[in-house]
Amino acid sequence: MSNQPFQQRKIIHVDMDCFYAAVEMRDNPELRDKAIAVGGSADRRGVIATCNYKAREFGVRSAMATARALRLCPDLVLVKGRMSVYQEVSRQIRAVFAEYTDKIEPLSLDEAYLDVSECPQFQGSATLIAKDIRRRILEEIGLTASAGIAPVKFLAKVASDLNKPNGQAVIPPAKVAEFVETLPLRKIPGVGKVTAAKLADLGMHTCADAQARSLEELVAHFGKFGGALYERCRGIDKRSVQASRTRKSIGVETTFASDLAGVVDAKQHFDRLLEQLEGRYQRCGNPVIARIGVKLKFEDFQQTTMEQKHAAIDAELLWSLLEGAWERGEGKAVRLIGLQVGLDKPGSAKQLDLGL
Ligand SMILES: [Mg+2]
Structure with missing residues (x-):
């Protein structure tokens, strides 16, 4: 050590x-000069997993709806993925x-x-x-x-x-301090669209802007992530490379531009997250699932998770867990929804994690 x-x-x-597009071009030379996208089926509501650089010239991007990609690039060749x-x-x-x-x-x-x-x-x-x-x-x-x-x-x-x-x-x-000065905050992994917009509203665009704010201020606006932000904008990252860690969970989440008042408002976000979760699960190589669950963050930044032993990604069960977690807020609006699958062996017999 x-x-x-x-x-x-x-x-x-x-x-x-x-990656996926590059593998397809490697294995099928006919595709090399064409704009290609992997994963999106044209007939139903599909999204593209990856596309090559030729397709990117037309504005096609990962996670884009196939229908939109085909409008941008009518000659786009859709290739079925080979996971x-x-x-x-x-x-x-x-x-x-x-x-x-x-x-x-x-x-x-x-x-x-x-x-x-x-x-x-x-x-x-x-x-x-x-x-x-x-x-x-x-x-x-x-x-x-x-x-x-x-x-x-x-x-x-x-x-x-x-x-x-x-x-x-x-x-x-020796160049870290100089590099982060001008680094846009949205380039920091973990700063998504919503956080970037909120940072911009607060007048913060680059790491130098964030360096001028106190830890207390960043935490007040961004909760726990504010602490990470305080470090990242100075080029600090204490996480080590986790070699032996076997992945314990796979999760996706989204923070809303404006908080959601009721669980009915969450349906379409839920559907999109579910699709993302399935995609990510597949990209991780379809490991054995022990539990599935949901995470909510309320308007006051309180967080709750609810999960249940289950061996597959089950839309109905996840939705009922979401409803259950939502009730714990007792009327509070929700700012973030996450869906996750647990991969480790279930340690105890308890079915629900009721920790708020
Ligand atoms: Mg890549």
Whole structure:
């Protein structure tokens, strides 16, 4: 074990370039010059999982409704996803990572954090290690990857986007302070559209803007996330790469632009979240489900979760849990809904987690 302080680790975030679409183009040369999208069925209400760069030129994006994507790009070729192939390719990519470090934290099939602080190769140069990993993925697996290198996790993730596709960027420890100065807050992982809009309303656009606010002020506006924000805007991220962690849950959530008064208002959000949850569950490789549940955050930032033992993602059960959790608010409006599946073995016999 190293005793380096958390701020001086060498973290690489590797992110495959439009992964599913890239696998399809690799395996079917006829698709290479076409705009393609994976996952969206044209006939029913489908959404696109990934598209290639040619499709992106038309404005097509991940998670876009297929119908809209086809309006933007009428020649878009829809390709049925092959999840088992993506899972196998993902295993091959992780085998490459494992030759450099055993501290690998996958975020999804096509994305992972690597802590290479103790990797002896290339005299410990994380930049050269990242280059070599990308070279091997290209030569051995036939796909391009992008990478970000930084002393902390979230900056490595921000950096992997800077020279995408097929590129990499480094934020060395001495440059962190300067880099975050001008970094837009919406680029921080975890800052979604709603939070970004709220930050903008409060006059905060860049990390420098947020640095000027006190911890108390950020917590007052954003609850627990305010604490993370206080650190991130200074380039601080104390999370280590969680190598041995087996994933305990898969969840999706959404914060509303304006709070929802009643559970009937939640139906369409619920349907969309359910679809997202199913997608994410699949991308995690369909692991065995132990429990399913819901999370609500009320207008006063109080949070409640309700879950039940169940072996599948069950829309009806999730909706009834949502109704039950909603009642706990006793009339309070709801600002966030989350849906989740628990993957660990159920530890106790209790059916409902009643912790408010
Ligand atoms: Mg990716």
